[in-house]
Amino acid sequence: MEERTIRLDLCSSRKEKPKTQQLEFGRVFTDHMFIMDYSDELGWNDPRIVPYQPLSIDPSAMVFHYGQSVFEGLKAYLTPNGEAQLFRPEKNFHRLNRSNSRLCIPPIDEEFAIKAIQQLVALEKDWIPDAEGTSLYIRPFIISTEPYLGVAPSRHYKFIIILSPVGAYYKEGINPIKIAVENQYVRAVTGGTGEAKTGGNYASSLKAQESVAGKGFAQVLWLDGVERKYVEEVGSMNVFFKINGEVVTPALNGSILEGVTRNSVIQLLNHWNVPIVERKISMEEVYQAHQDGVLEEAFGAGTAAVVSPIGQLTWNDESLIINDAKTGNVAKKLYDTLTGIQYGRVDDPFNWVVKVEENCEMGLRASV
Amino acid sequence: MEERTIRLDLCSSRKEKPKTQQLEFGRVFTDHMFIMDYSDELGWNDPRIVPYQPLSIDPSAMVFHYGQSVFEGLKAYLTPNGEAQLFRPEKNFHRLNRSNSRLCIPPIDEEFAIKAIQQLVALEKDWIPDAEGTSLYIRPFIISTEPYLGVAPSRHYKFIIILSPVGAYYKEGINPIKIAVENQYVRAVTGGTGEAKTGGNYASSLKAQESVAGKGFAQVLWLDGVERKYVEEVGSMNVFFKINGEVVTPALNGSILEGVTRNSVIQLLNHWNVPIVERKISMEEVYQAHQDGVLEEAFGAGTAAVVSPIGQLTWNDESLIINDAKTGNVAKKLYDTLTGIQYGRVDDPFNWVVKVEENCEMGLRASV
Ligand SMILES: Cc1ncc(COP(=O)(O)O)c(C=O)c1O
Ligand SMILES: Cc1ncc(COP(=O)(O)O)c(C=O)c1O
Numbered sequence: 001m002e003e004r005t006i007r008l009d010l011c012s013s014r015k016e017k018p019k020t021q022q023l024e025f026g027r028v029f030t031d032h033m034f035i036m037d038y039s040d041e042l043g044w045n046d047p048r049i050v051p052y053q054p055l056s057i058d059p060s061a062m063v064f065h066y067g068q069s070v071f072e073g074l075k076a077y078l079t080p081n082g083e084a085q086l087f088r089p090e091k092n093f094h095r096l097n098r099s100n101s102r103l104c105i106p107p108i109d110e111e112f113a114i115k116a117i118q119q120l121v122a123l124e125k126d127w128i129p130d131a132e133g134t135s136l137y138i139r140p141f142i143i144s145t146e147p148y149l150g151v152a153p154s155r156h157y158k159f160i161i162i163l164s165p166v167g168a169y170y171k172e173g174i175n176p177i178k179i180a181v182e183n184q185y186v187r188a189v190t191g192g193t194g195e196a197k198t199g200g201n202y203a204s205s206l207k208a209q210e211s212v213a214g215k216g217f218a219q220v221l222w223l224d225g226v227e228r229k230y231v232e233e234v235g236s237m238n239v240f241f242k243i244n245g246e247v248v249t250p251a252l253n254g255s256i257l258e259g260v261t262r263n264s265v266i267q268l269l270n271h272w273n274v275p276i277v278e279r280k281i282s283m284e285e286v287y288q289a290h291q292d293g294v295l296e297e298a299f300g301a302g303t304a305a306v307v308s309p310i311g312q313l314t315w316n317d318e319s320l321i322i323n324d325a326k327t328g329n330v331a332k333k334l335y336d337t338l339t340g341i342q343y344g345r346v347d348d349p350f351n352w353v354v355k356v357e358e359n360c361e362m363g364l365r366a367s368v
Numbered sequence: 369m370e371e372r373t374i375r376l377d378l379c380s381s382r383k384e385k386p387k388t389q390q391l392e393f394g395r396v397f398t399d400h401m402f403i404m405d406y407s408d409e410l411g412w413n414d415p416r417i418v419p420y421q422p423l424s425i426d427p428s429a430m431v432f433h434y435g436q437s438v439f440e441g442l443k444a445y446l447t448p449n450g451e452a453q454l455f456r457p458e459k460n461f462h463r464l465n466r467s468n469s470r471l472c473i474p475p476i477d478e479e480f481a482i483k484a485i486q487q488l489v490a491l492e493k494d495w496i497p498d499a500e501g502t503s504l505y506i507r508p509f510i511i512s513t514e515p516y517l518g519v520a521p522s523r524h525y526k527f528i529i530i531l532s533p534v535g536a537y538y539k540e541g542i543n544p545i546k547i548a549v550e551n552q553y554v555r556a557v558t559g560g561t562g563e564a565k566t567g568g569n570y571a572s573s574l575k576a577q578e579s580v581a582g583k584g585f586a587q588v589l590w591l592d593g594v595e596r597k598y599v600e601e602v603g604s605m606n607v608f609f610k611i612n613g614e615v616v617t618p619a620l621n622g623s624i625l626e627g628v629t630r631n632s633v634i635q636l637l638n639h640w641n642v643p644i645v646e647r648k649i650s651m652e653e654v655y656q657a658h659q660d661g662v663l664e665e666a667f668g669a670g671t672a673a674v675v676s677p678i679g680q681l682t683w684n685d686e687s688l689i690i691n692d693a694k695t696g697n698v699a700k701k702l703y704d705t706l707t708g709i710q711y712g713r714v715d716d717p718f719n720w721v722v723k724v725e726e727n728c729e730m731g732l733r734a735s736v
Pocket of ligand 1: 302
C-alpha cells in the first residue's frame with residue numbers, strides 16, 4: 001500500500017481536561033479524532049485528524065439498520081518518565097481485520113492504522129492522565145455508511161479513532177467481583193459472530209447484564225449456546241480457573257473473543273512455568289472442583305480491568321465462594337506484571353510495548 | 369399517554385420523484401421524515417416531521433459501538449381509486465416493542481407511532497408510486513444515541529421513520545428462486561436475539577449471503593443454531609412447505625422472527641381450510657418428502673416479496689427441484705390474495721387494511 005499522509009485539521013480551542021478524581025470510563029473525549037473513508041471506487045481514502053465532532057450520517061445509512069460495524073479497544077499509558085506507550089496494538093488491528101472479514105467489511109492496512117493511532121495519541125498526549133491506574137482509552141471503530149436499505153454489505157464505510165481519558169478500574173486496589181452464571185440468554189454460538197468484535201454481540205448481552213445488575217453481580221458468566229454447559233466468557237472478559245495447580249481457560253471455539261489480555265496471560269504463565277491449558281471446561285466441572293476443594297482461583301482478563309478476580313460465582317441457587325473471596329496469588333502476580341509492563345515500570349521481556357514517538361507528527365500536513 | 373402534537377417543519381423545495389422503471393428498493397427517500405427523541409428525564413419527546421436530512425450524532429454514540437438498535441418494515445399501497453393504505457401496521461409496532469424489550473430499549477406508544485406514520489404518509493402521498501406491484505416502503509427504526517462507551521443500555525434514543533418508493537419485487541410476475549441450505553453460518557440461536565428485529569441479526573447474515581450470491585442463489589435457508597438440523601427461515605422471510613396436502617411452517621421458537629406475512633398466510637390457509645401446522649421441521653424431513661414425491665411446494669413469505677416460491681433447494685451437493693421449479697397453486701393464491709388485499713383490489717375479510725386518512729394532517733402545527 002502506498003505511503004499515505006494524514007491530513008491535519010486542528011481545533012481552534014482545546015477543551016478543559018477532567019480532574020483525576022472525576023475520571024470515569026468513556027464519557028469524556030479528547031480534542032481530536034482520526035477519520036478515514038472507504039468507497040468501492042477509492043478504497044480507504046482521505047485519512048485525516050480533525051476536531052472531535054458529531055458525524056453527519058444519512059438516516060438510511062446501513063449501520064443504523066443492519067448493524068454492520070466492528071470496533072477495538074486498547075489504551076495508551078504514561079510511563080514514570082512521562083513517555084506514552086501502547087500495549088500490543090498490532091494484536092488489536094489483526095483482530096479488527098478478522099472482525100472485518102466476518103462482517104464483510106473491507107480490510108484496513110494494520111500498520112497504517114497503528115501509525116494513525118501514534119499520530120493521534122502524540123497530538124493528544126496532554127490528555128493521558130498520570131495518576132495510578134489511569135490511562136487514555138483508544139476506540140477504533142468502523143461503521144457502514146451507504147444510504148441503502150437493502151440487506152447487503154455496504155459499499156461505504158468510515159474508520160474512526162476516538163480517545164477518552166479513563167480512571168482507574170479499581171479505585172481501592174484490585175478487588176474480587178461477584179458473577180452470576182447465565183442460564184437463559186446466550187451471547188454467541190458457533191457459526192455466529194462471537195469471535196468478532198461487532199456491535200450485535202454487545203447489544204444481545206445487555207438483557208442478561210440488566211437482569212443480574214440489580215442483584216449485586218458485576219457481570220454474567222456466559223455458557224455455550226449449543227449445550228449450555230461449557231464456560232465461554234465472563235462479561236466482556238475471557239475467563240481463567242486455577243484448579244489443583246493448573247490454570248484452565250476455555251479454548252477458542254469460534255464463539256469466544258480472542259482477548260489480547262488472554263493471550264498475554266497465557267504467555268506469562270508459560271514463561272513462569274505455571275501449567276496452563278486451553279480446553280473445553282464445563283460449569284459442572286468448575287462446580288465439582290469447588291466441591292472437592294481444588295478450585296483455587298478464578299479470574300477474568302481484559303483490557304479494561306486487566307485481571308479481575310472472581311470472589312463469588314452463583315449458579316442457579318448455589319453460590320461458590322472462591323479463595324475466601326480474596327484475590328489469589330496468580331491473579332495478583334498477573335495483574336502486577338501486566339500493569340507493570342503497560343506502565344513501563346518493569347521489564348518487557350516479550351517486546352509487547354510500542355512507544356508513541358514524540359516526533360511522529362512528522363508527515364502531518366496542517367490544513368488550517 | 370397524553371395526546372401529543374406532531375410538530376411540522378416542511379422543506380422548502382421538493383425533490384424530483386424517480387420514474388417507475390427506475391424504482392429500486394431502499395435507495396431513494398422522500399422529502400420528509402419523522403423523528404422523536406428519548407431521554408431518561410423526558411421519556412419519548414418532541415415528535416416532529418422535518419425535511420429528510422442527515423443525522424448529527426456523536427462518534428461515541430452507542431449505536432456505532434454496541435449495536436443497540438431495532439427496526440421495522442412495512443408498506444403503504446395505493447388503491448385503484450387513489451387512496452393510500454397500510455397493511456396491519458399494529459403488528460409491526462407490537463413487534464417493535466417486543467424487539468425493544470429484548471434490546472433494553474424503552475417501549476414506544478404503538479398507537480401514537482401509527483398516527484405518526486399516517487401523518488407522514490399523508491404528507492408524502494405523492495411519493496407512493498402507482499404502477500403494478502410498486503409501493504412506498506416505510507422504515508421505522510430506533511437507535512441508541514448516548515455518547516458513552518460503557519456496555520450498558522443507552523439513556524438516549526431516537527425513533528425515526530423514513531419512506532422510500534420501491535419498485536415491483538417481481539418485474540415479470542411471481543417467479544421461483546433458488547435457495548442454498550446454510551451449513552456453516554448461523555443466523556440466531558435460542559437465548560439470542562433471533563426473534564427481535566435488530567441490526568446484529570442482519571450483520572451476522574451477510575457472510576452467508578455473500579458466500580452463495582456468486583453461485584446463483586437468491587438467499588440461504590437457515591438451520592437452527594443448536595442441532596443444525598431444523599429449518600428456521602429463508603433469507604429475510606419465513607418459510608413454508610406443502611407436504612402431502614398439508615402446509616408446514618417452523619414453529620416460533622425464540623430464534624425465528626415472527627413475520628406479519630407469516631401470520632397472515634396462516635390465517636388465510638385456515639380460512640380456506642387448507643391444513644396448516646406450525647411445528648419443528650428438519651431439513652432431513654424436507655429432503656425425504658422430496659424423495660417420496662410429496663414435497664408439493666415450498667415458499668418464503670415476507671413484506672418485501674409477499675410470497676416467494678422456492679424452485680430449487682440445494683443442500684450439500686444435492687439440488688431438490690420443487691414443483692418443476694414452477695410457482696405452486698397455494699403460493700400463487702396466497703400471493704394474489706395478499707396483494708389483492710394490500711392494494712385494495714379484493715375484499716378484506718380480516719380487517720387487515722388501515723386507511724391513511726387524508727385529513728390526518730389535522731393537529732399538525734406548522735413551524736415554518
Ligand atoms: C466479549 C469480550 N471478551 C473478551 C474481551 C477481552 O479482550 P481484550 O483482552 O483484548 O481486551 C473483551 C474486551 O475487549 C470482550 O469484549
Ligand atoms: C429475518 C426475517 N424473517 C422474516 C421476515 C418476514 O417478516 P414480515 O412478514 O413481517 O415482513 C423478515 C422481514 O421482515 C425478516 O427480516
